[in-house]
Amino acid sequence: MANKPLGVTTAEIELIAPAGAGLRRVRLGTLLWRFCRKKPLGAAGGAVMLAIVLTAIFAEVLSTHDPIATDAAQTLTRPSAEHWLGSDHLGRDIYSRILHGARVSLFVGVGSTLLGSVLGGVIGLLSGYLGGKTDLLTQRVMDILQGLPLLVLALVMAAALGPSIQNVIIAISVPIIPRAARVIRSSVLSIREMQYVEAARGLGVGHLRIAFRHVMPNTIGPFIVLATAQLGSAILVEAALSFLGLGVPEPYPSWGRMLSVSAAEYAQKAPHLVLFPGFAISLAVFGSNLLGDALRDTLDPRLRGA
């Protein structure tokens, strides 16, 4: 451990400069190209995510209708030239709603993942670095938060906070905190024993500064792995919450919400109401899972298979 170049895992070195070449800065393009060659599935997942992000950004340009405009004359129509993916019970265009839904689902998914991972990461960093009683206490609190199924905790949180986009983000981020804290803590535990940290301590650098300036940058690998892995489940939890009516409120078109309305009565009459939003959710989660797995294998081999 100690004689490894600072801040870079062996896998990263292999990726950056394979076959014994000297360690040097490589252009981002080259790095991406190597990732695509070594991890084709991961690259495919990345492409899917990129497509969804672009969809979310350009939803206005790409959509054919106003996602919340109703049309009493065209309710529950099958997919056609007018409504590419059909229309729902209020005559709203499903295709346009799915495009705009990408915005809501990604925003909530990424927002809650970031919030949860950053909060959990800071907690894990401090708890792992400080150790002792602080660590023990924090660990027990994390145990408590992790003792409930993710969806159940998010459900209770969402109910307690009331429906709004911010509250849904908070509700989904809370169950992510203990998971992030654990991962970051365990990597901090090994980093803090490294010689350069000892050197910094010897120079009289303050604890907070060591934790944030010297230790934290080296946890970025596990952090990225963790965040990508959690993104998929955050999107799934959002879908479930919205499906149950505790998620993103109307009129925002959220994928889970679209399923909830259609499930009630119209599923038999208009199966496309159920199929397409579900495809969208599955595709987004599938993409982030593929990408997450590949990133984990590349950046943090210790977590492989976990």
Next chain:
Amino acid sequence: MVGEALESPPHAVWGLPVKTYIAQRLAIALLTLFGMSLVIFLLLRLAPGDIVDVLFSTGGYVRPEERVAIMKELGLDKPIWAQYVEWLRQILTGDLGKSYRYDLPAWQIVKPLIPVTVELAILSTVFAVLLGVPTGVVSAVRQDTTLDYVLRVFSLAGLSMPSFWLGMVIILGLVAWLGWIPPVTYVPPGENFRLHAIQFLLPALAVGYRSSALMTRITRSAVLEVMREDYIRTAWAKGQSGRVVIWRHALKNAMLPVITVIGIEFAFLIGGLVVTETVFNLPGVARFLVQAILWRDYPIVQNLVMFIAIVVILSNLLVDMLYGWLDPRVRYGE
């Protein structure tokens, strides 16, 4: 969810005699439960507005004296800490409280729901193990072949689909291709066993597929790890057939982490069941929890969540003990 599978490693306590190990686990479990009760209690008190507002929000105006009477009846006029102590007392005496909505003891409502959820959870777990473990073994043995890739994508797909959506699609498929609509209301096993079995099999497939994906991943990585061990090389060197090496030598040790995951997944299934029971209209605990949340029936919510927490912690405890029993290194405190 993927990440929580391999946590709580008992390795950390190797070196302790087994009695100390169990006592330590029990103490931590109790402490966790206590903390959890505090979190749940405070969380629900965070909610804006009190229960009376919520109860009567549809009914309009409530007279002040009526309001005071209701608060008194529900015990909400007491200070928060007193309410908490009262709740703890209730839990310890096994009293689940009274439902605001039904005006009945909660236990009376919840009791008939438990078998439904337990049956569903067991069926899903059985399906997940039957599908996931063999898939994981094959995937590991045929590492990096086309078959391995196909199986991995198949299991990743299971992790990516919302299980409630998969359930809806299964129903739609049955209707479209077989012209058969599954029963909309719950069929008790005594009434029509075949219909009952089908009614439970469908959601169990939907939920079990997701869990099976976790089992596949863990089994695959556990088998891969074991296959690199020296004693496996010895077995190969002795000239034993592939089947014996894999099934007799490798699987035996690879099963430890798999068992951990099975135990944890069983408890965590209830999260997946929350929505699936709603979709399939099955009267289980998970669906009732959702309804209680929607009705703001908070005494029920906090007791049910506590109940789930106890189930989760008990199964974690059970897995730890099982681990100690299966792994001699834990048992003998080496």
